[in-house]
Amino acid sequence: xxxxxxxxxxxxxxxxxxxxxxxxxxxxxxxxxxxxxxxxxxxxxxxxxxxxxxxxxxxxxxxxxxxxxxxxxxxxxxxxxxxxxxxxxxxxxxxxxxxxxxxxxxxxxxxxxxx
Amino acid sequence: xxxxxxxxxxxxxxxxxxxxxxxxxxxxxxxxxxxxxxxxxxxxxxxxxxxxxxxxxxxxxxxxxxxxxxxxxxxxxxxxxxxxxxxxxxxxxxxxxxxxxxxxxxxxxxxxxx
Numbered sequence: 001x002x003x004x005x006x007x008x009x010x011x012x013x014x015x016x017x018x019x020x021x022x023x024x025x026x027x028x029x030x031x032x033x034x035x036x037x038x039x040x041x042x043x044x045x046x047x048x049x050x051x052x053x054x055x056x057x058x059x060x061x062x063x064x065x066x067x068x069x070x071x072x073x074x075x076x077x078x079x080x081x082x083x084x085x086x087x088x089x090x091x092x093x094x095x096x097x098x099x100x101x102x103x104x105x106x107x108x109x110x111x112x113x114x115x
Numbered sequence: 116x117x118x119x120x121x122x123x124x125x126x127x128x129x130x131x132x133x134x135x136x137x138x139x140x141x142x143x144x145x146x147x148x149x150x151x152x153x154x155x156x157x158x159x160x161x162x163x164x165x166x167x168x169x170x171x172x173x174x175x176x177x178x179x180x181x182x183x184x185x186x187x188x189x190x191x192x193x194x195x196x197x198x199x200x201x202x203x204x205x206x207x208x209x210x211x212x213x214x215x216x217x218x219x220x221x222x223x224x225x226x227x228x229x
Contacts, residue, residue, distance in 0.1 A: 040221070041221055042119070042220055043222075044219075045216060045218070091160065093160075103162040104208075104217055106152070108157075
């Protein structure tokens with residue numbers, strides 16, 4: 001079974017540019033999450049999809065961030081225009097069930113650097 | 116308020132010794148799950164161990180055990196017989212069922228010395 005895959009693994013862009021991150025969850029996992037870790041700080045929740053619907057997007061920092069999950073399969077996270085404080089590692093995770101003991105399965109993350 | 120607190124930004128342990136990584140949590144949800152993840156330098160997040168809020172016994176998975184003290188709201192990870200490959204970042208996480216959210220701590224960087 002393939003794990004969660006994220007693309008690209010690294011991205012370096014200038015302030016004001018646009019970047020799109022992609023996540024392919026484990027096949028059959030309806031729940032897809034985006035998280036972000038800024039250097040040295042905790043991993044922060046961004047948003048949660050159940051299939052193609054946004055279940056919770058309370059963690060999205062502002063309207064420069066747009067997440068989509070067309071067809072309930074892969075998801076994209078677009079940052080437009082990027083700011084310096086957007087730098088960090090963006091993790092995607094998926095889980096099969098919405099139960100207490102169902103862990104999140106993470107991708108390797110995308111390291112975004114905004115200069 | 117912080118949902119998950121990891122007070123040890125860095126830890127050192129001698130190879131073959133045991134080490135405890137601290138984690139405290141805060142929730143009003145009666146049903147929750149506690150998780151530990153390992154992040155080696157390669158970047159991937161590896162699920163290690165799970166403890167449910169209603170579990171009576173502490174969870175164990177090989178050399179990993181979770182010291183769950185519900186009244187104190189702590190869920191410390193114990194790694195026995197440390198190996199060099201255990202050097203990594205370790206994150207404590209909590210899932211609140213009623214709110215279906217995962218919260219993570221800031222992590223503890225463990226270095227195992229030969």
